[in-house]
Amino acid sequence: MALCELDNVDKIYGSGELAVYALKAVTTTVTEGEFTVFSGPSGSGKTTLLNMVGCLDVPSSGTVKIAGTDVGRLSQVELAHLRADKIGFIFQSFNLIPVLSAVENVELALQLAGQVEGRRDKASGILDKVGLGSLLHRRPNELSGGQQQRVAIARALVKHPSLIIADEPTANLDSKSGGAVLDLMREMNEESGVTFLFSTHDPAVMERAKRVVTLVDGVIADQGR
Amino acid sequence: MYLFRLAFKNLWRSPGRNALTTIAVVAGVWMLILGQGFIGGFKENIIRAQVDTVSGHLFAVPSDYPTTGLSHPIDELVEVDADDVAWLDANTRAWTKRTLFTPRVISGADGIRARGIVIDWDKDPTVFDRRTWNVSPEDALDEPGVLLSKGVARLLEVGPGDAVTLEARTHSGQINALRVQVRGVVSVANPMIDNLGIFVDRELGEDLLRLGGKASHVVMMIDDRDATAATKAAIGDRFGDGVDIVTWQEETKELLDLQEIRQRALNFLVLALLAMSGAGIANTVLMAAYERVGEIGTLRAMGMTQRDVLGLFLIEGGLVGVLGSVLGVVLGASMVGYWSVNPIDLSGQMDQIGNNIPVSTFLWTVFEPSVLVRGFFFGVIMATLASVYPARVASNMSPADAVRA
Numbered sequence: 254m255a256l257c258e259l260d261n262v263d264k265i266y267g268s269g270e271l272a273v274y275a276l277k278a279v280t281t282t283v284t285e286g287e288f289t290v291f292s293g294p295s296g297s298g299k300t301t302l303l304n305m306v307g308c309l310d311v312p313s314s315g316t317v318k319i320a321g322t323d324v325g326r327l328s329q330v331e332l333a334h335l336r337a338d339k340i341g342f343i344f345q346s347f348n349l350i351p352v353l354s355a356v357e358n359v360e361l362a363l364q365l366a367g368q369v370e371g372r373r374d375k376a377s378g379i380l381d382k383v384g385l386g387s388l389l390h391r392r393p394n395e396l397s398g399g400q401q402q403r404v405a406i407a408r409a410l411v412k413h414p415s416l417i418i419a420d421e422p423t424a425n426l427d428s429k430s431g432g433a434v435l436d437l438m439r440e441m442n443e444e445s446g447v448t449f450l451f452s453t454h455d456p457a458v459m460e461r462a463k464r465v466v467t468l469v470d471g472v473i474a475d476q477g478r
Numbered sequence: 479m480y481l482f483r484l485a486f487k488n489l490w491r492s493p494g495r496n497a498l499t500t501i502a503v504v505a506g507v508w509m510l511i512l513g514q515g516f517i518g519g520f521k522e523n524i525i526r527a528q529v530d531t532v533s534g535h536l537f538a539v540p541s542d543y544p545t546t547g548l549s550h551p552i553d554e555l556v557e558v559d560a561d562d563v564a565w566l567d568a569n570t571r572a573w574t575k576r577t578l579f580t581p582r583v584i585s586g587a588d589g590i591r592a593r594g595i596v597i598d599w600d601k602d603p604t605v606f607d608r609r610t611w612n613v614s615p616e617d618a619l620d621e622p623g624v625l626l627s628k629g630v631a632r633l634l635e636v637g638p639g640d641a642v643t644l645e646a647r648t649h650s651g652q653i654n655a656l657r658v659q660v661r662g663v664v665s666v667a668n669p670m671i672d673n674l675g676i677f678v679d680r681e682l683g684e685d686l687l688r689l690g691g692k693a694s695h696v697v698m699m700i701d702d703r704d705a706t707a708a709t710k711a712a713i714g715d716r717f718g719d720g721v722d723i724v725t726w727q728e729e730t731k732e733l734l735d736l737q738e739i740r741q742r743a744l745n746f747l748v749l750a751l752l753a754m755s756g757a758g759i760a761n762t763v764l765m766a767a768y769e770r771v772g773e774i775g776t777l778r779a780m781g782m783t784q785r786d787v788l789g790l791f792l793i794e795g796g797l798v799g800v801l802g803s804v805l806g807v808v809l810g811a812s813m814v815g816y817w818s819v820n821p822i823d824l825s826g827q828m829d830q831i832g833n834n835i836p837v838s839t840f841l842w843t844v845f846e847p848s849v850l851v852r853g854f855f856f857g858v859i860m861a862t863l864a865s866v867y868p869a870r871v872a873s874n875m876s877p878a879d880a881v882r883a
Contacts, residue, residue, distance in 0.1 A: 300882070309779060310878040330783050337781020344881065348776040352487040364480050365781040408780075 256448050257283040257306050262315035264301050275301040277471045288442045290451040290459050293468035299452035307418045308332045337365045341409025343419035347401040349393040355404045356389040359411050366412040379407040399430030416448045423455050435461050485793035499762040502755040503802025507857040509751050511810025513744045518844030524733045529726050530607040531668040534697035536706050536725045550578035552649050555692035571701050572604040575693035581646035585634040593674045596683030605699050610667040618662025622679035629673035631663040638662050648688040656686050667839045756864035763795045764868035775880030784873040791869035799861020803854045811850050817843040
């Protein structure tokens with residue numbers, strides 16, 4: 254079943270003669286349970302595409318549908334609620350909230366998703382699952398890069414989203430930590446069926462992907478099916 | 479509630495910067511409370527100096543009696559008969575007669591024109607509060623006699639035990655003079671008396687001025703100082719034509735009006751200070767917003783709405799305001815509270831500038847809880863309002879751009 258549908262999507266920055274196409278006539282579909290990588294050189298539009306799918310940005314033209322909802326028709330508040338309920342993010346620089354402990358960072362995702370009951374237990378449980386059960390109360394600056402990215406994974410997963418978007422999740426990790434993080438995400442994908450979309454040019458990520466979509470200059474060069 | 483927790487934790491990210499901003503709020507709120515306390519005190523100073531040393535709550539004087547300068551004619555005086563005495567005893571808390579005159583006080587070859595006050599030695603203290611009096615020697619008030627103000631004593635270089643000559647016109651216009659011994663030197667915390675005044679016991683006053691039991695002033699105290707209107711009307715009826723009844727409100731009106739102008743000037747000053755504090759807060763919150771662009775992007779990506787981001791930064795500014803306001807209120811209240819009980823003695827400075835305005839030389843403050851409440855809310859609201867612009871900057875950031883920062 255299609256989770257994300259992009260139909261003839263353009264994203265243009267600037268206007269007139271200065272207009273730059275970040276994405277041009279992109280059409281693709283991501284089905285539930287995929288573990289898909291968007292790859293391509295820098296500036297090829299990977300991050301812009303993930304921003305569209307993650308409802309952080311809207312297309313200049315074309316339609317983006319998430320679980321059948323045309324996100325171009327949603328207000329900012331509705332987009333925020335959609336992100337809170339259905340989409341988890343994992344970033345290259347981990348992007349944990351520095352004043353919150355590991356467990357509080359995970360709890361915040363539940364809070365924003367409106368899942369108030371048993372928040373602490375759920376957050377502790379998922380951190381335990383990613384191997385951080387003994388580091389619940391450490392702040393981000395007291396954790397290694399790999400541990401921080403595991404907290405970020407827990408934070409993305411805890412609310413049981415339909416989709417997790419990971420923008421270059423291993424770029425700031427050494428190969429051992431990066432491999433462990435990828436294995437963990439793959440395990441979660443297989444265990445819970447949550448869809449993972451990556452942007453990367455890390456071969457280790459592509460090796461583990463079920464599908465690799467290649468972008469060149471804002472255009473999909475290979476759908477990877 | 480989670481926004482409050484998050485905002486509170488965020489305050490500890492830059493403790494130094496937030497502490498400086500808090501100090502700015504403390505200064506603003508403290509100034510507001512202290513300023514209001516002193517302004518209230520100034521107002522009370524004027525009232526007390528007038529009531530406690532010159533006019534009581536209200537007084538009766540001959541019609542058209544001059545109210546300014548060193549002119550105290552005694553050709554027209556107020557007569558108080560036995561019925562008046564009974565009425566005054568029944569309808570006032572206390573009353574006394576005073577006669578103001580302008581003697582020449584002569585010592586050797588020196589002489590000055592002074593403001594003489596004939597007083598009833600026993601009854602005068604029931605009307606005029608003597609707690610602020612400073613008398614030398616201490617027993618000078620035990621027996622009737624002549625007391626020189628410290629200004630007259632200094633000018634003529636005389637002191638207790640010395641003899642001076644008082645020269646004045648009598649009630650009927652003849653020139654008369656008496657050689658008297660100075661019992662003591664007094665300051666009453668009112669420069670109008672402390673610079674040129676002398677107190678003369680009624681018996682001596684009669685010898686010198688031939689008053690025939692009459693007085694230039696009949697001074698009264700009533701139970702409620704704000705309820706002078708009814709008493710004024712009743713006394714006016716009693717004394718009839720030829721006598722004016724003047725209240726302390728009428729006597730102090732010009733000075734209190736001047737005080738209102740000072741109040742406005744101070745309010746403007748405090749407003750300017752608070753505006754500076756507000757700019758400091760706005761700057762702090764704006765810096766926090768720009769430092770945390772990536773974090774704002776993350777929060778937006780996680781589903782935080784623009785309104786929540788706006789709320790988060792407003793709460794952060796508001797918390798700085800609450801902390802600063804609480805500290806400002808505590809600091810301001812303790813200082814205002816202390817000076818309301820232990821006034822600052824400005825008599826030395828008043829002497830140096832030769833002040834002749836009827837304001838008490840004691841500077842005290844007025845402690846009003848409502849000012850504290852006002853100061854607190856003013857600080858909090860100002861801090862929150864100052865955070866609106868930076869909070870809007872933060873909440874209007876594009877999540878896609880912010881998350882990449």
